[in-house]
Amino acid sequence: QVQLVQSGAEVKKPGASVKVSCKASGYSFTTYGISWVRQAPGQGLEWMGWVTAYKGLTYYAQNFQGRVTMTTDTSTSTAYMDLRSLRPDDTAVYYCARGGWELRPLDSWGQGTLVTVSS
Amino acid sequence: SYDLTQPPSVSVSPGQTASIACSGDGLGNKYVYWYQQKAGQSPVLVIYQDTKRPSGIPERFSGSSSGNTATLTISGTQALDEADYYCQAWDISTAVFGGGTKLTVL
Numbered sequence: 001q002v003q004l005v006q007s008g009a010e011v012k013k014p015g016a017s018v019k020v021s022c023k024a025s026g027y028s029f030t031t032y033g034i035s036w037v038r039q040a041p042g043q044g045l046e047w048m049g050w051v052t053a054y055k056g057l058t059y060y061a062q063n064f065q066g067r068v069t070m071t072t073d074t075s076t077s078t079a080y081m082d083l084r085s086l087r088p089d090d091t092a093v094y095y096c097a098r099g100g101w102e103l104r105p106l107d108s109w110g111q112g113t114l115v116t117v118s119s
Numbered sequence: 120s121y122d123l124t125q126p127p128s129v130s131v132s133p134g135q136t137a138s139i140a141c142s143g144d145g146l147g148n149k150y151v152y153w154y155q156q157k158a159g160q161s162p163v164l165v166i167y168q169d170t171k172r173p174s175g176i177p178e179r180f181s182g183s184s185s186g187n188t189a190t191l192t193i194s195g196t197q198a199l200d201e202a203d204y205y206c207q208a209w210d211i212s213t214a215v216f217g218g219g220t221k222l223t224v225l
Contacts, residue, residue, distance in 0.1 A: 035214065037162075045154070045162065045205050047214035059212045062120075095161060103209045105152045107173060109161040 002026040004110035022096030033101025034079040038092040050100030121210035123217035137193040141206030151189040
């Protein structure tokens with residue numbers, strides 16, 4: 001079955017960067033995109049963008065352009081999300097989800113990674 | 120930017136039908152997706168392409184769309200359906216989520 005396993009919780013200082021990983025299994029990694037969605041404490045879902053292993057295509061939400069980079073490693077079926085210049089309001093649970101590329105639904109989700117930004 | 124609007128909360132008695140609306144300009148021209156998120160858990164896709172249910176989602180979940188409004192309907196609502204529900208649509212290549220609706224079963 002499809003499974004997405006994310007890296008563990010992170011604590012970062014303002015201005016730092018964080019890189020979250022998402023290891024996929026149970027399907028052909030190169031035929032689906034991986035989207036990243038975050039959820040601040042007590043808030044709703046915010047889509048950040050998607051990446052696909054197919055030609056390394058990416059599409060970022062306007063709010064994150066210039067501050068986020070999404071990549072993949074096909075040798076390990078792992079997607080990565082790198083967010084720079086962290087601010088306290090970047091504190092959130094970050095989810096990866098299969099889908100996004102070619103407007104596909106987000107049909108399987110990782111367990112989430114809590115990123116806390118605090119001085 | 121494109122916006123989707125949902126009511127913040129909906130209440131329903133066990134066994135009754137719950138309806139959660141999602142509105143947006145021209146929404147009838149886009150596919151709508153619905154996600155269920157229980158407390159402390161990751162979201163789960165419950166409806167895709169307006170009306171389709173993924174494998175494993177109970178038949179009591181259904182979706183519809185007309186004009187500028189899409190609706191998630193839960194028939195015979197059970198206590199375990201208590202959760203936050205989010206609608207989502209694609210605006211070109213950007214995913215847009217509604218603000219979410221807290222469904223209370225009481």
